[in-house]
Amino acid sequence: EIxxxxxxxxxSLSPGERATLxxxxxxxxxxxxLAWYQEKPGxxxxxxxxxxxxxxxxxxxxxxxxxxxxxxxxTISRLEPEDSAVxxxxxxxxxxxxxxxxxxxxxx
Amino acid sequence: QLQLQESGPGLVxxxxxxxxxxxxxxxxxxxxxxxxxxxRQPPGKPLEWIGSVYYRGGTYYSPSxxxxxxxxxxxxxxxxxxxxxxxxxxxTAVYYCARDDGNRVFDHWGQGTLVTVSS
Numbered sequence: 001e002i003x004x005x006x007x008x009x010x011x012s013l014s015p016g017e018r019a020t021l022x023x024x025x026x027x028x029x030x031x032x033x034l035a036w037y038q039e040k041p042g043x044x045x046x047x048x049x050x051x052x053x054x055x056x057x058x059x060x061x062x063x064x065x066x067x068x069x070x071x072x073x074x075t076i077s078r079l080e081p082e083d084s085a086v087x088x089x090x091x092x093x094x095x096x097x098x099x100x101x102x103x104x105x106x107x108x
Numbered sequence: 109q110l111q112l113q114e115s116g117p118g119l120v121x122x123x124x125x126x127x128x129x130x131x132x133x134x135x136x137x138x139x140x141x142x143x144x145x146x147x148r149q150p151p152g153k154p155l156e157w158i159g160s161v162y163y164r165g166g167t168y169y170s171p172s173x174x175x176x177x178x179x180x181x182x183x184x185x186x187x188x189x190x191x192x193x194x195x196x197x198x199x200t201a202v203y204y205c206a207r208d209d210g211n212r213v214f215d216h217w218g219q220g221t222l223v224t225v226s227s
Contacts, residue, residue, distance in 0.1 A: 004154075035213050044112070044217040045204070056215060088155060092212040096170045099155035 002027045002091050004100035012106040019076040021103045023089035028069055030093030036065055036074045039102075040085045048087075049074065081107045110135040112205050112218035120199075120225050126192040130205030130218060131185075138163040138183045143208035146179060146190045148201040149220075156201075160208045161188055195225045 003026040013019055023034065032052035039045040047056040049065035052072055062077045076083055084107045089100040116128035130144070137144060145160035159169035161179040169177050173192075181188040192199060202222050206214035 033211070037214075042219070044219045045206075045214075046217070047213065047215045050213045090155070090212075090214075095168075095212075096172075097157050097212040099157075101154045 001096060002029065002094050002098050004089055004091060004098055006087075006089060006100035006103045008103060009101075010104045010106065012108060013079055014108045015079050015081060017079050019074075019079055019083070019105055021074040021076075021087055021089075021105070023067075023072045023074070023100050025070040025072075025091055027094070029072070029091045032068050033091060033093030034065070034067065034072045035090045035092065036063075037088045037090065038085045039088065045088070076105070079107055083107060110207065110216045112207070112216060114203060114205050114218045114221040116221065116223070118222060118224060120195055120223060121227050122196055122225055123194055126190070126195050126199065126223055126225070128190045128203055128205075128221065128223070129187050130189070131187050132207075133186070136183075137181060137186050137188065141210065143168075143210055144179075144181065144188045145206050145208040145212075145214060147204045147206060147214070149204070150198070150201040153201075155204075157212065158190065158192075160212070197225050199223070200225045 007022045034052045036049040037045045053065045086102045111133045120126045143160040146158040149155045159179045161167045178191040202220040204220045205218045207216040
């Protein structure tokens with residue numbers, strides 16, 4: 001099973017800044033099959049990015065994904081207070097799919 | 109808008125069977141080529157995929173959980189269900205149901221339900 005390691009564990013930034021979240025895989029992720037999700041307390045998780053860089057329906061272009069192989073990045077530009085959440089990466093190129101432990105983003 | 113809602117007991121005794129149901133509204137389980145999945149997140153641990161079911165009955169399970177899990181679908185009720193037998197305290201988690209695009213990308217999720225395994 002592929003192990004995903006996310007960094008940093010917690011990120012504290014101000015509105016308007018840019019957040020860079022990292023996801024590193026223990027093995028090559030086939031075909032860039034990497035997704036990102038956002039989870040806020042009391043809400044259902046939301047799919048942000050799939051295929052490493054494709055935005056899901058309704059996701060603003062402030063959210064962008066990049067990377068390939070074993071290193072992937074989620075970038076959130078022009079941070080807004082509503083972006084405060086936990087962000088998870090997931091690989092689905094190898095079975096079983098697996099998730100990272102999450103990065104908590106705090107907006108000051 | 110598609111919505112999913114988990115339901116079931118919040119407390120299960122060790123060695124018993126955990127049973128949860130996911131009710132889908134705003135769309136039909138059998139209306140398109142999606143799978144329907146269960147995931148969980150134990151306290152302090154990453155999300156874990158449990159398994160996914162197709163409305164015609166095909167199922168895929170995580171190898172590590174396969175021996176204890178059954179996922180089924182009820183197209184008439186527009187629901188799908190999870191049964192997890194011989195539970196232990198390690199099965200305490202928030203359980204989520206979600207729509208699976210077939211590649212294990214989960215594009216709609218329920219809010220999750222906490223299930224505690226304790227006597």
